[in-house]
Amino acid sequence: MVLSILSDDEADHLLQLVRMQAVTRKHARSAVRGESPLDEKTAEGLLSQVKELQGEDPLCLRLRKECDSGKARNGYELSQDGLLRYKDKVVIPQQKALTQELLYLYHDDQFAGHWGVEKTKELLQRKFYWPDLANDVREYISTCPVCQKNAHMASLIRYRSLPVLGKKSR
Ligand SMILES: [Zn+2]
Numbered sequence: 247m248v249l250s251i252l253s254d255d256e257a258d259h260l261l262q263l264v265r266m267q268a269v270t271r272k273h274a275r276s277a278v279r280g281e282s283p284l285d286e287k288t289a290e291g292l293l294s295q296v297k298e299l300q301g302e303d304p305l306c307l308r309l310r311k312e313c314d315s316g317k318a319r320n321g322y323e324l325s326q327d328g329l330l331r332y333k334d335k336v337v338i339p340q341q342k343a344l345t346q347e348l349l350y351l352y353h354d355d356q357f358a359g360h361w362g363v364e365k366t367k368e369l370l371q372r373k374f375y376w377p378d379l380a381n382d383v384r385e386y387i388s389t390c391p392v393c394q395k396n397a398h399m400a401s402l403i404r405y406r407s408l409p410v411l412g413k414k415s416r
Pocket residue numbers: 353354360361387390391392393394
């Protein structure tokens with residue numbers, strides 16, 4: 247295979263390019279059903295869906311193979327339940343629909359409170375890992391309409407309260 251003559255980095259880059267966005271939003275939504283940021287345990291349904299997707303994801307397959315042959319990269323391992331994990335966190339294949347659904351669940355679902363970047367990131371990182379997680383959280387929140395509106399309101403309140411305070415003190 248062509249991959250064998252490439253360096254690891256080059257091969258990973260190629261695998262990123264060929265990665266297909268096979269997961270639909272509907273599929274992703276049903277995959278995260280039962281999962282909650284407030285629950286210490288990851289929903290069983292989500293784990294089995296992720297396991298299936300790891301089996302179709304070129305990068306995950308490659309990492310799994312490395313684990314199988316005893317040449318696992320730093321931090322990666324196959325846990326007893328057959329899931330590929332990175333430092334104990336479940337590796338989420340980078341299917342946009344799935345990562346977006348997790349971001350939604352951990353940021354603006356009914357159990358989430360439009361938390362800031364750090365808190366949203368921390369909650370996700372307790373259970374999950376994907377290489378762009380931190381960036382994805384930042385980007386997601388920076389385009390969240392509710393957070394943008396709240397930030398705008400907060401700045402309006404700050405702005406409007408200035409002259410009022412000024413009048414009072416006179
Ligand atoms: Zn938000």
